[in-house]
Amino acid sequence: MELKSLLQDIKQRKLKPIYFLMGEEPYYIDKISEFLGDNILTEDEKAFNQTTLYGKDVSLDEVLSTAKRFPMMAEYQVVMVKEAQDLSREILAQVDKKKNQLEAYAENPQATSILIFCYKYKKLDKRKKVYKAIAKSGVIFESKKLYDNQIPTWIRDEVKRRGYSISPKATHLLTEFLGSDLGKITNEIDKLELILNGRKEITPEIIEENIGISKDFNNFELQKAFGTKDFTKAYRIIDYFSQNQKNHPIVLTIPILYNFFSKVLLYHGLKDKSKANVASNLKVSPYFVSDYIVAANNYPMRQVSGIIATLREIDMKGKGVDAASATPTDLYKELLFKIRS
Template sequence: MIKSTKDFIQVLKNIDKNNLKPLYIVNSEQSYIIDQFVEKFKSMIPDDLKSFNQFIFYDHDSIAEDIISVANNYPLAGDLKIIIVKTADKMINKFELFQKFIDKSSNHCTILLCLNGKKIDKRKKKIIGSAILIEVQKIYNNQLSDWIIYIGKINNLNFNYEIVEIIKERTGVNLSKISNEIKKISLMNHDEFSEKELIYRFFGINNEYNIFELQKELGNKNYDKVFRISKYFSENSKKYPPQLIFASLHNYFLNLFQIKSNINLNYTEISNLTGIYQHFILDDFKKISNNFSLREIVNILGVIKTYDAKSKGLKKDKYYDSELLQFISEIKN
């Protein structure tokens, strides 16, 4: 099970052309992760042999029997054939056929089935027991930092905590979108601007009024600045919808709660708990957590939950944009 970029990198590294298995199954809701495995397998066939030994099928216009038939034929040139089946969710019901292929395989062909997060029950997993099954844990907002920093590094960009939070705020939990935006940023002029300035210019962000600044000033209990930022947000609610603000603050204070209530855990243990794998980010949270008692954090999470529900229309009373200031007053007290 892939739970972090560390797991992801190791699994990719373990796929060795000289020691390939007949069948790999990658299962992830994130098209970015699937694409990385697809590219890994594509790279195993030289360009001059791709037209002979590389086949790409799509679930909606393919049947398992045809795929197995192609797989059973020996390569026309070279010694390896790669078959990639994209959006292969329907192939789960044909696992018996693929297991028969594995049983008869002579190592001349490897099949990659790409599933889009489709749940595979225990019975199906048992049927296909000889395959290499690579499952990716669902990625939530509070686990994105790890992936943003990784994607930044492979594009020669080093992101600090502030930049990571801004990218999370602007892209959501979509690694393909994050990757595309970071690639565009990497093409901008690095000589003239710092990475922080590149991010602010690319996303058109106000340097003083943004959700990261709100989090930072709340963490430092600098309420004069918090009220100024909140007033700006309440006057520009289309650009800064309350649902986005409350979701971001909930994740922020939830991380503080998890770190504050497990202060004796080591880095590995707290990373597994929070989904944050960068020590410098964890150190920031540990430092900020000293500004609050556990009771304060629990109370703040409760207030966030109430206002978040109200902003989504889940409460009887209507939410007004000016209530963001009222929310800040409540958590201050």
């Protein structure tokens, strides 16, 4: 079920007796369960009719026994099972030859109970009878992990939803610094929202001042320096990284550069080099297409292939393979030398 339609149904009180929230991305599981907890019962009703259980502390039998109770002076009772993945074996286990406990409950759920499972980092097999039983009487929502290339769009949409805008470079900085953890990203956007103080755009300068990400010394600027063959700037950034290895470990920098030059190689192979087609095939924002065009003009296809091979070699050395005594500073310098050659 799509997130928007799910939340809309809850708002309109088109409620189901079971909500099974599962998947690799915990952010949406937390958000939906929080929304359910906030919108089904009034504050007065919650005292007697809202129960939170934790998978590591209870059995499935206890969960279902709680769900079979009747509400007190309310239309519904809400039973929230957090960390339900700890009940994974019980949820899938058969208690007789035909079905398991949850499957049996899903076939005849308590109409006045809303049972919510927060089943993080895992998902039910769609072929299982228990999945089909829950899907028939309730809602199954799969919270999928976003791909890295989807994160910038997610950040931009989240900022827009709050009534602000964010520059492409600022989006890239947040993506690089925070990765694909939507919870972390949301927390940082919350902080930025508090300090915007009337300003409507999140800029690299605001991020540098308030989150501590340098707008000049980061992996995005390093790949851009290599792409434009500004080796003086690349050396300054590498020197900064060498002195701040805790925040800029080489094992994270190399994959970013590898991804960049892999896309430059892909660009070389495209017949249609229109901006829209390049953005679509490289899975990048149209704003950054020019960076790949410049890099492709500076590095012929054969040279790009050599750089990719070098990055693989440096990556292995950074992980201690055939270079136990090499320091990150040594490897950064070797990388610069070989790309420049």
